[in-house]
Amino acid sequence: MSVDYRPMWSQLGLDLNAHDALLSVLGKAYQDIFLAQTDRPEGMKYFDFVMSEVHGLRIKELLDAKAEGRKVIGSYCVFVPEELILAVDGVSVGLCAGAEFAFAEAEKLLPRNTCALIKSAFGFKLGKVCPYLEACDLVVGENTCDGKKKAYETLDDLIKNLYVIDLPQMKSESGKALLKAEYQKFAAKLEEMSGKTITAERLRKGIEIVNNKRKALHRLAALRNASPAPISGLDALLVNQISFYDDPLRFTNSVNALCDELETRIKAAQGVRPQQTPRILVSGCPMAVPNWKLPWIVETSSAVIVGEESCVGERGSRNLTQDGSDTRLDLLMDNLVERYFKVDCAVFTPNPDRLQHIREMFATHNAQGVIHYNLQFCQPYQIESGGVERQLEDAGIPTLVIDTDYSQEDAGQIRTRVEAFIERIQG
Amino acid sequence: MSVDYRPMWSQLGLDLNAHDALLSVLGKAYQDIFLAQTDRPEGMKYFDFVMSEVHGLRIKELLDAKAEGRKVIGSYCVFVPEELILAVDGVSVGLCAGAEFAFAEAEKLLPRNTCALIKSAFGFKLGKVCPYLEACDLVVGENTCDGKKKAYETLDDLIKNLYVIDLPQMKSESGKALLKAEYQKFAAKLEEMSGKTITAERLRKGIEIVNNKRKALHRLAALRNASPAPISGLDALLVNQISFYDDPLRFTNSVNALCDELETRIKAAQGVRPQQTPRILVSGCPMAVPNWKLPWIVETSSAVIVGEESCVGERGSRNLTQDGSDTRLDLLMDNLVERYFKVDCAVFTPNPDRLQHIREMFATHNAQGVIHYNLQFCQPYQIESGGVERQLEDAGIPTLVIDTDYSQEDAGQIRTRVEAFIERIQG
Structure with missing residues (x-):
């Protein structure tokens, strides 16, 4: 990173020393695992750049978007529909949950037999090393598994802007109705936060x-x-x-x-x-x-x-979500529900x-x-x-x-x- | 037990040697833990008798009920409404899941980090030692946790008469609608099995x-x-x-x-x-x-x-389920849903x-x-x-x-x- 982002990280409340340590480990891993590969496509250079600026330029972009009045929405799961976030001109970001960081702190709040992904989400918050999490106007959880579902109750104490989407567990008619009701509620929440109304045109x-x-x-x-x-x-x-x-x-x-x-x-x-x-x-x-x-x-x-x-x-x-020629918002919402209801996540039984x-x-x-x-x-x-x-x-x-x-x-x-x-x- | 129940157990397909071993351990534990207590109320004698006949007389009663055309419905959870089972003149029984039995066999089908209650349900089936399970016309599972929800997919291969009730995870309006739809579906299943119609009078x-x-x-x-x-x-x-x-x-x-x-x-x-x-x-x-x-x-x-x-x-x-003076079946069903929706199981978040x-x-x-x-x-x-x-x-x-x-x-x-x-x- 060519720019000094430390003032930005500091402003976000990150623990700069811990964050430096994380970036150093991440940089070395990236070098050893990705850059050490031979004969890579030239097109990967863009993604190498994105990774080199993952806590730098991209965070600055998020903060610039916020300065323009756009909302940054963080999430942990593919059931959170980016389409709705874009429909209120928001920015959707996945949150850090792939590294073992501050697990000892996380295990004071969660049982040891909790999966690493959940402990990682807690560790990044408790260790103050995730600029994405700190930049979010809203953090969206979802009930995909017992671990996440119950851990969000505790995360709620740590993150004051947590919102949880309920999910069905069976592909029944009432399961689909639940997903639809939840997406409608989430859309209303986004509208309220952003002050923007989701129209058919915006959603399309x-x-x-x-x-x-x-x-x-x-x-x-x-x-x-x-x-x-x-x-x-x-x-x-x-x-x-x-x-x-x-x-x-x-x-x-x-x-x-x-x-x-x-x-x-x-x-x-x-x-x-x-x-x-x-x-x-x-x-x-x-x-x-x-x-x-x-x-x-x-x-x-x-x-x-x-x-x-x-x-x-x-x-x-x-x-894909069917967009077709639907000009009615309710039909577009139905299409969205249809698309996400097809996801074959293990939350569903059978x-x-x-x-x-x-x-x-x-x-x-x-x-x-x-x-x-x-x-x-x-x-x-x-x-x-x-x-x-x-x-x-x-x-x-x-x-x-x-x-x-x-x-x-x-x-x-x-x-x-x-x-x-x-x-x-x-x- | 004064009667020889071995022919009955044999007919149910139990593994008699394994079952003898289980009863012997159970009998000794009961002696050491319950009968060794001092100054017990006289009224506990009835429950001592029930326990002494738990795999004997009670099973005979279930088989007698079946001979009369009544259906025996087994379940693992308090979300399965006994009221509906009684409304078709069925018999509701909780299924064995409190002992470590045939866990090595169960762990061939389930991860080792599955809770003992679920492994026990599998162990009793695989070890052929639960006369309740074998006497059931229908075994009812329910989506209270990931462990049970996903394990039922495997249990379904072992128990051909498994039926799973979906459960909400949040106390929302759509959550309640899901529970209601599931209870209606379960009621229809019971009616179909028993050939009896659930009337307001029967449900009351x-x-x-x-x-x-x-x-x-x-x-x-x-x-x-x-x-x-x-x-x-x-x-x-x-x-x-x-x-x-x-x-x-x-x-x-x-x-x-x-x-x-x-x-x-x-x-x-x-x-x-x-x-x-x-x-x-x-x-x-x-x-x-x-x-x-x-x-x-x-x-x-x-x-x-x-x-x-x-x-x-x-x-x-x-x-309690409100019964009051409702003579309409739909209102009684609503009362039932209201009652069960209040259960403060950890399936719900928050x-x-x-x-x-x-x-x-x-x-x-x-x-x-x-x-x-x-x-x-x-x-x-x-x-x-x-x-x-x-x-x-x-x-x-x-x-x-x-x-x-x-x-x-x-x-x-x-x-x-x-x-x-x-x-x-x-x-």
């Missing part, structure tokens, strides 16, 4: 922006079907991670520029790995920045990741669509094996992984289930298991 | 029977306000546990007979423990038969338990009523300390216990949080902590 514009972002991500995902893989799984994951933080228009353009380059690569049969490199589909829990442990292990174990069945991946971006999607992705991406990534103590995905593993194996799809957290202690053990799995799918 | 009768059962439990709870305590916590817990299994009319009469005797005891200032015995309120996760570990430790550590803020206790029995109820129970029962009982990996209550402990302590109420499972390995450690806590509240 928001839908268009988010659809275009998702279309770019779909394009990137489809290009990964090619063999040899034109981009590493780490880089593709990074693009998905940045989709939660970045300005959506600039992001969409940058992803499309990257895709143009990948198309050229594919025509030239140019890959980031040799043709015969084993191809892995990763499925399961989301990986927030800077949670790169598993893909780093996989891709430094002579395999390549060709898809992420994850909220930070295709589960999050899968469906959740057969997800298994179907894993099988489709396995086939489409020409994968050879599935690694199911579980965050320890994430009960929805951990329990679901049992049935997923059995059914994938029954269908002849080699599957490895990894339960882990954000620490590095088990990295060696995971590498051993991943290497054995790669040998299996090669054999 | 069901409500009356369950209200009378709850009134008897309220009466028992209120008598425990007296000092010295007229009944042990273990015996009162047992009565609450049996409320899930027993014929409701016979049960209600037996509880009222017990209460008559306790009133006489109270008038004579006759207690099961000396006047100055420290008085404990237990709060938290449910304790299903034969999960008596914590109350046994507390009551053999020179304290007495005077109330259970638990589903197997006052949380489960708290409110859940401030529960803290209020703990404080009320602490005062009403003249308690001196609260022990918050958590089943390890029960995220809703474990996370909630953090805030509960802080707020109770802030209000000057001594609180001890115990996290445990169904094993006996930590019994010594728990006893040490309980003894220190009792010393604290005496000091």
Whole structure:
């Protein structure tokens, strides 16, 4: 970062020493994990820049937006509709939850057997190191799992501007009605905060922006079907991670520029790995920045990741919202509810669509094996992984289930298991 | 048991050797924990008899009811409305989930970090030792927590007659609408199974029977306000546990007979423990038969338990369903929804009523300390216990949080902590 952002961080109430330490660790990890890769697409330079300015320029942009009267809305989940936030000219940002920071403090407020993602959200708040969180006008939680649902009750004491969206647990008519009522309530909250009314025109514009972002991500995902893989799984994951933080228009353009380059690569049969490199589909829990442990292990174990069945991946971006020619706000809201109700998150029971999607992705991406990534103590995905593993194996799809957290202690053990799995799918 | 029930168990498909082993352990535990108590009320003899015939006569009664064409409906939770089951002349039974049995088998299907109650439900099925489960025409699950919600997807493969009720997570209007829709769907399912139509008259009768059962439990709870305590916590817990299994009319009469005797005891200032015995309120996760570990430790550590803020206790029995003079089925259904929507289960977020109820129970029962009982990996209550402990302590109420499972390995450690806590509240 070329500018001195310390006054800005200070103003946001960050603990500058702790924040320096975090940035230093993050910078080194980024160097070792991303920049050390060879033969990366030129188009990744934009995302490298975004990451280098993740706590700098992007935060300044948020503060500039606030100065213009726009509201910054932070969230932890793909069920929070960015379309509505854009419809009140707000800025939507995903919040930091991918690193082990101040866990000892977090564990004074939460049971030790809480998943790392939730502890991380608390740790970043308690350690005062997340400029996104501090810049938010509203922090939006949601009832996707017991861990988050109950932890928000405690987080509410720490973050005075927390708002929680309720979620259905079954794909029933009353489940859909609940989601609709919650989205209407959230829209009203955004209107009240921003002083702006959500009109059909504004919402259609928001839908268009988010659809275009998702279309770019779909394009990137489809290009990964090619063999040899034109981009590493780490880089593709990074693009998905940045989709939660970045300005959506600039992001969409940058992803499309990257895709143009990948198309050229594919025509030239140019890959980031040799043709015969084993191809892995990763499925399961989301990986927030800077949670790169598993893909780093996989891709430094002579395999390549060709898809992420994850909220930070295709589960999050899968469906577009129908915009069509609807000029009635209520119909657009219905379309929005329809789109989000299709998300095959493990909050739903039963959740057969997800298994179907894993099988489709396995086939489409020409994968050879599935690694199911579980965050320890994430009960929805951990329990679901049992049935997923059995059914994938029954269908002849080699599957490895990894339960882990954000620490590095088990990295060696995971590498051993991943290497054995790669040998299996090669054999 | 005076009758040979082995042919009956065999017919139900139980594993007779495993079942013998279970009954033998259960019988010894009952002897050591319940019958070894001194100065018990005479009225407990009925409940001792019920327990001695828990897998015998009661199962025969269920099978006799089935032979008469009545349906036996098993459930794991206080959100399954017995009123509706009675309205189709069905029999409602709580299912075994209080003992560590066949956990190694259960852990092949579920993550190890699943709570003991859920593993127990699986273990009893996989080990073929629960005659209640095998006698059921329908097993009713419900989405109270991630563990159960996702485990039912796997249990569904083992129990072909599983039906799951969805539950709201917030006390909103749409949450209530969801509960109402689910109860209507459940009522329709019961009608279809039984071939009986739920009329206003039948439902009013069901409500009356369950209200009378709850009134008897309220009466028992209120008598425990007296000092010295007229009944042990273990015996009162047992009565609450049996409320899930027993014929409701016979049960209600037996509880009222017990209460008559306790009133006489109270008038004579006759207690099961000396006047100055420290008085404990237990709060938290449910304790299903034969999960008596914590109350046994507390009551053999020179304290007495005077109330259970638990589903197997006052949380489960708290409110009556308004029956009044409603002759319209839809209004009675509304009353039922109102009653169950008040339950202050940790499935709800936020859940401030529960803290209020703990404080009320602490005062009403003249308690001196609260022990918050958590089943390890029960995220809703474990996370909630953090805030509960802080707020109770802030209000000057001594609180001890115990996290445990169904094993006996930590019994010594728990006893040490309980003894220190009792010393604290005496000091």
